[in-house]
Amino acid sequence: MIKNRKIILDRRHITEQMMLLLMRLSALSILAILLFILYTIANKGLKSLSWEMIFSLPEGGYYLGGSGGIANAIAGSLIMIAGSASIAILLSLPIAFCINFILKKEGWFSGLARFSMDILFGIPSIVYGAFGFLIMIWLGLQASLLGGIIAVAFLILPIMVRAIDEVVMVVPHDLKESLQSLGATRYEMMKVILRSILPGVGSAIMLAIGRGIGDAATVLFTAGYTDSIPSNLTDPAATLPLAIFFQLSSPMEEVQDRAYAAALILTIIVLIISLLTRQLTRRIK
């Protein structure tokens, strides 16, 4: 009897240790993947990275190893994500608040809204690109900055809404009731709650920006590509993901290395936006 009990205890102890080891290895693996990606990009891209690449426009034959830079793609990506993120923020906050504070919590409409967001979340970006392309044809637009902004906004809207929705859902119920007990209207309540969840909203925006700025398929048909910086919304716009794609497709090793340098720039931009968003939301809070 005592022997049996000891065997069971030993088995439980071994299982516990094995599971802990497995979880540690899993956590380490994600860190290893991140470090491996950063190392590869930095290792291959740093040798081609230069101020000229960041601040110059591509000159003739750039994609065949000629001189110049990718300032057109950097500017295009920044302008496009600023436009798309602005549209998505303006829409996602009211949507998330409506689902959580206006619609009935267990009601069919809030369920349907969340379900729709989940479906949109899972749609591949190339579909958004094709959809944006069709809309542009209907509107008589050519591949342009505006087309890219709209298509990327479609892509990141469900990501932003679902991420903000998750943040709003965990707002303590007591906070809502405290505000209601002071006579706050729903709008007044939302304003205070927004202040309390700003860091979470910042993370949601970052998540969406990270996805939007790095997506090539959405902008392939909608924004097009050009060697200049767009001067108005109807001009075509170059973007970093497509700059990476075009350079990586080259058979020349030197041009391929430039693709990794462009990937490094893209990663650094996302990092800077992430840090700025975090600082800004903290300061506002």
Added chain:
Amino acid sequence: MFSFTNTTNIEPHTSQNDAKDHAAISICNLNVFADKHPILKDVNLVIPPKQVTCIIGPSGCGKTTLLRSLNRLHDNNSRIKVTGCVKIGEDDIYQSGVDVPALRRKMGLLAQRPTVLPMSIFENVAYGLRIGGLNDKAELKKEVEENLKAVGLWEEVKDRLHNTASQLSIGQQQRLCLARAIAVDPLVLLGDEATSALDPIASRKVEELLVTLKSRMSVVLVTHTLRQAKRIADYVAFMYMGEIIEFGEATKIFTHPEKELTNDYLAGSFS
């Protein structure tokens, strides 16, 4: 004799008409259902004005449900249905067209756990006043100071009014919540086990404050602690299984309860 419940006749401290004329809250045939399951059954009660009324009873008897019915907090939950009436003076708060935010301003709430707003100590007290339309800086400052003094917090926080409220201790946070609740000058202050998350010293401070506040407003407190009810209650309502079993003056209920069930509860036979 005046009927407070459908099952019990209890003699109130005033005559029927007098009680109704001055009643802070009259509750009549109040039923609350959660998914058609009854939680409160035909509750009838007149809560006297400017007194401390404690609602006592075992866990799950419906005390908090009753309290939350008084400022329509069940409106947030579509699964809960409320029937009957709750009147403040002559106005039924469950009538259609009632301005619910305005109603809630009249019925301040002190929750079980202190929930400070994500803003400064000053703004926590000023918030209710601001949304009520007070924007004059000097007036706001005066109101904040007065209400923080009323809850004995002024001396502790006067040098850090613009610090985040969440930096205060739990006891201080609860007193801040009390200052915030009374700043909007409600008719009734509802307390839902308002001291249960506090240490004995902080708890005693809040109790003393609640007693002093009855000169300004009615206080209705749900409590699980009989000793607390004995210390502060002027009136006591004993609930069991969603019904008001007995209501009356605290001294009478604690010394000579009319109902056997009340007696058993007070004797500790169940809790």
